[in-house]
């Protein structure tokens with residue numbers, strides 16, 4: 001009965017207001033015989049004034065407001081819980097219209113606030129160190145549902161007089177398996193009439209869906225591309241990340257080379273250090289040899305403890321040693337600062353807890 005209701009809902013569901021760029025709105029209003037400036041007014045209400053209903057759009061003609069209301073929804077995210085860390089990290093667990101739960105995180109940096117968004121409900125990629133994949137993939141989010149997460153984060157920051165300065169597409173899901181929605185999301189949040197988040201302040205991370213890396217290289221975007229590498233050779237990578245059996249490491253590195261040549265941009269390789277698995281000096285040497293001479297940055301991530309997986313954390317001195325070895329190969333290396341270590345910091349952990357507690361409504 002419950003599922004029948006949701007299928008019924010999906011069938012009759014309206015589009016979301018956050019799905020659209022200014023150009024999309026311009027087409028929409030002109031198709032209805034309205035002047036183009038109405039598109040700017042709509043964008044202003046949605047992204048600057050951040051209203052949550054069409055009735056509030058007081059400078060629009062009543063007929064147009066009715067037309068908007070007949071055609072669109074605001075994609076409300078219903079807050080289930082919000083966790084706040086002592087370091088300022090804020091983690092939201094929100095319910096979507098069909099009952100699925102997703103996570104969004106605000107992280108504080110010296111250069112501003114960044115928001116980490118979810119692109120799929122669950123994930124089918126199966127990385128062995130990740131809680132988000134434990135229940136498999138339920139569905140893709142559409143662009144508006146991803147944009148809504150940034151708008152909600154901005155509403156939270158409004159109370160502090162702060163703004164979202166950057167966005168990382170690194171939450172639950174593999175964005176390159178929800179490619180079209182991800183690209184539209186980037187275009188909407190980058191829109192000067194909307195949130196206007198600069199492309200260089202947007203990072204998208206993929207586990208290595210090779211065909212879409214080529215596609216992404218050809219989009220003409222200036223977004224930061226991060227690749228989840230996590231191993232210095234194919235054999236180990238295939239054990240940690242099943243996606244590497246579909247797209248082996250040599251093919252992945254070739255695609256990355258194409259991306260760097262096509263865009264002139266540096267690639268970031270994410271490397272989660274997992275105690276005893278991929279964090280030994282020989283792994284660092286192998287990785288250094290693999291990446292030496294390429295235009296890249298390696299970001300070392302001390303892996304978060306996920307109770308469902310039996311992975312231990314790499315000791316601090318070993319992390320620094322790993323970095324030192326990589327730098328010996330002239331590979332730029334950073335260590336990711338931890339955010340929210342006193343809350344359910346690992347991606348998917350809060351959602352997994354919520355599902356375990358039986359509160360899942362889907």
Ligand code: SF4
Pocket residue numbers: 123124125126127130131132133171172173174207
């Ligand atoms: S790390 Fe990303 S791609 Fe891998 S399983 Fe988790 S959500 Fe999916």
